Amino acid sequence: MFxxxxxxxERNNKFFLVCDGRDITCSDTSDLVGDxxxxxxxxxxxxxxxxxxxKLNKNNSLNTNKTYCSYLIxxxxxxxxxxxxxxxxxxxxxxxxxxCLIQTANGPPLEIEQIARLTAIRNSxxxxxxSSHFKxxxxxxxxxxxxxxxxxxxxxxxxxxxxxxSRTKISKxxxxxxxxxxxxxxxxxxxxxxxxxxxxxxxPIGLIKGLISKQEFIQGVMGLGDNILNxxxxxxxxxxxxxxxxxxxxxxxxxxxxxxxxxxxxxxKTRIETLIEKHETSTVEIKSTFSKPLEQSxxxxxxxxxxxxxIVGFLNNKRGGTLLIGIDDKxxxxxxxxxxxxxxxxxFRRNFVQKIENLIGKSVLDxxxxxxxxxxxxxxxxxxxxxxxxxxxxxxxxxxKDKKTNELFLRTEGKVVKLEGKDLADFIIxxxxxx
Numbered sequence: 395m396f397x398x399x400x401x402x403x404e405r406n407n408k409f410f411l412v413c414d415g416r417d418i419t420c421s422d423t424s425d426l427v428g429d430x431x432x433x434x435x436x437x438x439x440x441x442x443x444x445x446x447x448x449k450l451n452k453n454n455s456l457n458t459n460k461t462y463c464s465y466l467i468x469x470x471x472x473x474x475x476x477x478x479x480x481x482x483x484x485x486x487x488x489x490x491x492x493x494c495l496i497q498t499a500n501g502p503p504l505e506i507e508q509i510a511r512l513t514a515i516r517n518s519x520x521x522x523x524x525s526s527h528f529k530x531x532x533x534x535x536x537x538x539x540x541x542x543x544x545x546x547x548x549x550x551x552x553x554x555x556x557x558x559x560s561r562t563k564i565s566k567x568x569x570x571x572x573x574x575x576x577x578x579x580x581x582x583x584x585x586x587x588x589x590x591x592x593x594x595x596x597x598p599i600g601l602i603k604g605l606i607s608k609q610e611f612i613q614g615v616m617g618l619g620d621n622i623l624n625x626x627x628x629x630x631x632x633x634x635x636x637x638x639x640x641x642x643x644x645x646x647x648x649x650x651x652x653x654x655x656x657x658x659x660x661x662x663k664t665r666i667e668t669l670i671e672k673h674e675t676s677t678v679e680i681k682s683t684f685s686k687p688l689e690q691s692x693x694x695x696x697x698x699x700x701x702x703x704x705i706v707g708f709l710n711n712k713r714g715g716t717l718l719i720g721i722d723d724k725x726x727x728x729x730x731x732x733x734x735x736x737x738x739x740x741x742f743r744r745n746f747v748q749k750i751e752n753l754i755g756k757s758v759l760d761x762x763x764x765x766x767x768x769x770x771x772x773x774x775x776x777x778x779x780x781x782x783x784x785x786x787x788x789x790x791x792x793x794x795k796d797k798k799t800n801e802l803f804l805r806t807e808g809k810v811v812k813l814e815g816k817d818l819a820d821f822i823i824x825x826x827x828x829x
Contacts, residue, residue, distance in 0.1 A: 395450065397443040402435050409435045419454045420469035427468060437656045438464045441649070462589055462646050467653045470588075471581035481584070485569045486560035491542070493618040494594040495535035504622050511617030515597050518605035522571065522737060527564045534559060570740050574766045574773075575603065582654035589646045593618040601647060602654045612643045666769040666776070669716055670725055674808045677715040679704040682722045684746060684775070685734035694734070698749055699794045703812070705750065705779060707805030709758055709789040714781030715805055720774030729772030739766055742775065753792045761787075 395413065403412045410428035411418040418427045429435055441464040442448060442456075449457035456465055474481050489495075494515050499505040520528045536551025547553035559565050572580065579602050586598035594615070601611040616625060616639055624635045669678050684701050685694050701717070708715030720730045735741040743764060750759060761780040766773050782788065790800035802813045802821075813821050 395448050396446070397439060397448070400439055400442065402432065402439060404432075411435055411439060413450060416450070416454050418450075418456060420472045421455050421458075421466060422469055422473045424453070425469075425472040427465065431657060434468075434656055437653070438468055441465065441653075462585075462649055464649065464653045467581050467585045467650065470585050471577060474584060475577055475580045482569075483560070485572055486565050487556040488595050489531055489565065489568055490534045490538040490554065490556065490559050492535060492594045492596050494596050494614060495532050496539055498539075498619050499622050504625075507625065508617045508622050511613045511622075514606045514610035515594075515600045515614050518600050519596060522605065523564065523567055524738070527567065530562075531564055567740050570743075572599065574739070575599075576654075576657070578657055579603065579654045582650040586646060586650045589650075590615050590618065590643070593621070598650070601651060608644070608647050608651065611647050612640060615643050616640065664767070664769060666718060666721075666767055666774060669718065670721065673725070676711065676805055676807060677708070677713055679708070679715065679717045679805070679810075680721045680723070680725070681717065681719045682728050683730070683733045684719050684742070686732070688722075688728070688732065695794065699753070699791075702749060702753055702791055703803045703810045704805065705762070705777065706754060706789050706791045706803045707810045708779035708781070709754075709761060709787070710782060710803065711805045712781045712783070714779045716779065717777040718769075718774055719777075720772060721769060727770035727772035727774065730766070730775045731773060739773065746775070746777075753797075754789060758789055 400411055400413045400418070403410050408428050408430050409432045410426055419425060420427060427435065427438060442458070444463055445456075445458040445461040447459070449459075451457055455469075458465060494512050497505050497508045497512075499508045516528070519531075523531070533551040534554050536549065537547065537553035538551075540549025540551070541547050541553050554562075572583075575583070583595065583598040583602045586601070587595045590597070597606075597611055597614045597618070600606040600614075601608060606614070615621065616636075621639070624639050670680060674680055681701050681704070682688055683697065685698055687694070687697055701719070704715075704717050708717065719733070720728050722728050730739065730742055731737045733742060735745065746764070747759065750756075750762070763778040763780075765776045765778075767776050768774070788802070790802055793799035793801050804811050804813060804821075
């Protein structure tokens with residue numbers, strides 16, 4: 395059968411891939427190929443055409459003739475990405491075995507060629523994680539390479555066990571970066587990782603997140619480990635294998651990249667765009683930054699306190715609310731990389747949590763879901779606050795003046811209001827009466 399023998403069927407607002415009345419399942423699980431997005435399933439169906447004559451297995455999964463396609467990426471998404479417990483340990487440790495961090499060629503000209511081909515991804519990793527963390531990561535990768543391939547821990551670099559590495563700061567930063575990606579981006583990255591023989595996950599992540607171009611990805615993959623021996627100019631095998639390798643890597647890179655972006659391309663509005671459609675409301679607050687004022691000279695402490703007032707207001711609102719950081723008053727995307735900690739989003743989050751713990755209380759963190767989402771190409775911070783259900787959940791903010799006095803804030807009609815004196819007393823009385 396061929397791609398045009400399949401159809402898309404809607405059931406309960408969800409769309410499924412079907413052939414001859416049989417629901418198609420994923421390649422490695424019993425999950426159905428279905429999603430709330432018609433365009434995603436339509437993309438998977440259209441991409442099946444590259445597989446030619448497709449066979450339907452007994453369990454209703456597809457035999458794609460070993461052809462890499464969106465169906466296989468979706469299947470991996472169901473197998474690993476949406477079952478986070480299966481990949482958590484891997485995400486904590488894969489980096490020390492990533493071949494993009496080391497050169498395996500022994501001396502020029504191949505070692506020089508290998509370095510040149512991997513420069514783009516290495517520079518991107520330095521930009522994302524910092525030069526000191528990159529240096530630390532490279533030393534661990536060298537140590538792991540010599541231990542795994544030469545059975546010694548006395549080579550260049552530093553040997554570290556996967557268990558100990560999983561507890562390092564750089565490991566946590568890598569995990570946070572990966573999990574901040576969309577489900578489709580994670581799936582595309584992991585599927586590319588397997589397509590390039592598990593030699594690097596950083597290269598696929600770099601491509602999918604736009605840190606490197608497709609050309610730089612292909613160049614990098616062709617320089618990984620013993621792939622360097624397949625380059626044109628090496629005595630064996632010469633130009634033919636070089637060209638074939640380039641073609642294959644170009645094809646899988648395009649397929650994965652297209653899959654990773656399909657939902658972002660087809661959705662009319664992102665979650666942030668939907669939230670700010672009516673600008674600021676009783677359940678939405680927009681802030682340019684959290685700690686670093688961009689235009690006017692406001693002390694960082696005051697700026698942070700104003701943002702926390704919004705958090706308290708949402709927590710005291712029975713409907714809750716969402717705080718967005720990284721967007722200005724004109725709804726332009728600023729991005730949190732313009733804030734105090736630059737691109738160190740992990741440090742930004744820790745600082746945000748620490749301020750909440752110090753000025754509001756650790757107990758409210760269970761009611762705040764924090765995430766980083768892309769808006770107009772910029773990374774913005776989203777804090778979704780659960781509204782209170784019981785009178786005991788009323789939340790206060792310590793005064794900025796003495797750090798001792800509790801202050802009560804409410805979110806109403808698109809602004810934060812501080813209740814004092816008679817207004818505070820009337821609110822508490824009315825609140826008690828309603829209970």
